[in-house]
Amino acid sequence: MNAITKRLTRTWTGFHPVAWGVIIGTFLSRTGYFMTIPFLGIYLGKVHGIDPATIGAILAVSLFVGTWSSFAGGALSDRFGRYPVMIWSMAVWGLVYVGFAFADSPWQFFLLSAMNGLFRNIFEPAARALLADVTSEKQRADVFNARYFAINLGGAIGPLIGLKLGIGGTSSLLPFLLSATIYGLYALLLIGFRMKFKQTRADSRPHVKAESLSARQIVKVVFSDKVFLYFLLGNLFVAGAYSHLDTTLSQYIGHDRVDAYSLLFVVNTVSVLLLQYPLGRLMKRYSSMTALKVGCLLFGLGLFGLGTSEHIIMLILSMMVFTSGEILCFVIGDVLIGEIAPEHLRGAYFGASGLAFIGQSASAWIGGMLLKSLGFSQGPLIFGILMVLAFAAFPFFHRGQLLRNRPAGDREPAANPSMDSDTLENSRSTC
Incomplete structure (x- = not known):
């Protein structure tokens, strides 16, 4: 363990200060998020007496709006710079939590939930693109591993704080306001980094290139990149596999083994923290696409084990296999986007990857339909x-891997008649 700690310290101390700012801010913001949002359904039912069907619709609108706003958030950061988009979205996102604290009618919660999805998915692709901007290609796997570590650490701590502060009960005002304060502090942290590191690529020339492209042209350039399209299609199924942790598995295992499901959720979080670094080092020996292929196989095997195992030891081992797939697919997915995206359109690429949420929605529905039609005895x-x-x-x-391994000229985005030759050259220059 000491050897691993020393290697981590040696690796992470080489990160750009801006990267550390994003990683620390990610931990803070995810702590605030997990302090409140996972308990929002309980809060709406217990405190405001809203019926379950309406609560389901309120929670669903956040995912729906977020899915379609993700591309816009990334594209805006390409055009106007990472910092302005991140600062403004984070500041307004914090106000959404203030709204949750004082809202008292269903239509207000619908609006706030939609805004929560909107500003989260405007902020996230810009933040991921900023990480890629300030990190060398050699260190990107490490920096995205550190970000994912921060996400899961916040996911482990946030719910504990929320429960301690009484989220879901009559004293739920404090957790929402504390989350809003955390988001406000993160916005101030970003302002400080923008002032101190003015010459980072987060505000420099690559974004000027994006200004020469209309929104329609940006969409055509991104979605004519065949390597990215195959990644995006595969990611629909990967995101769908992950969605079963909170949906299908919670119903299948939780309906008569609540304690076992609670333990598996803890195993998932702990496994991310323990396995992330060793897996990251191992997969550095292989291409990103190879890591993704291994990851989707582990996702499937883990799911099958969780649905067929009765003994708690086998369930724990299956969850560790599932979590290994989660680490490979989500961390390496971000690394791959940083590798294949043109620098001036990096935000748009990260934003477009948010369409994978469609796979989460569809798979959650498919899992529920299978449980309903086949029954819980048909695991x-x-x-x-x-x-x-x-x-x-x-x-x-x-x-996608086969296309990427072809000569560069064979994998360039297809020509777009509505774009002149100079614009096309700009869009391809960093592919």
Whole structure:
């Protein structure tokens, strides 16, 4: 353990100060997020007496709006710079939490939930693009590993603080206001970094290139990148596989083994913290697409084990396999985008990757329908189907890998008649 700690320290001390700012801010913001949002459904029902169907719709609108706003957030950061988009979205996002504290009617919660999804998915692609901007290609896997570590650390601490502060009860005002304060502090931290590190690529020339492209042209450039398209298609199935942790598995295992499901949730969080660094080092020996292919297979195998195992030890081992797939697919996915995206359109690429949330929504629905139609006694069949759906990502990742390994000229985005030759050259210059 000491050797691992020393290697981590040696690796992480080489990060750009701005990268550290984003990583620390990620920990703070995710702590605030997990302090309140996972308990929002309980809060709406217990405190405001809203019926379950309406609560479900309120929670769903956040995901729906966020899915379609993600691309816009990334594209805006390409045009106007990372810092302005991140600062303003974070500041307004904090005000959303103030709204949750004082809202008292369903329509207000609908609006706030939509705004929560909107500003989260405007901020996130800009933050991920900023990390890629200030980090060398050699260190990107490490920096995105550190970011994912911060996310999961916040996910472990946030709910504990929320429970301690009484979230979901009559004293829920304090957790929401504390989350809003955290978001406000993060916005101030970003302002400080912008003032101190004015010459980082977060505000420099690459974004000027994006100004020569209309929104329609940006969309065409991004979605004519075939390597990225195959990654995005595979990611739909990967995101869908992950969604079963909170949806299908919570119903299947939690309906008669609540304690076991609670333990598995803890195992998932702890496994991320323990396995992330060793897996990251191992997969540095292979290409990003290879790591993604291995990850989707582990996702499927883990799901099948969770749906067919009865003994708690086998359930824990299956969750560790599932979590290994989660680490590889989500961390390496960000690394891959940083590798293939043109520098001046990096935000748009990270934003477009948010379309994978469609896979989460669809898979959650599919899992529920399978449980309803086949019954809880058909675990092997249900999770066998879900395993095959996770495996469906493999051919897309493999096809993307084959295209990426071709000579550079064969994998350039297709020509767009509505763009002149200079604009096309700019859009390809850093592919």
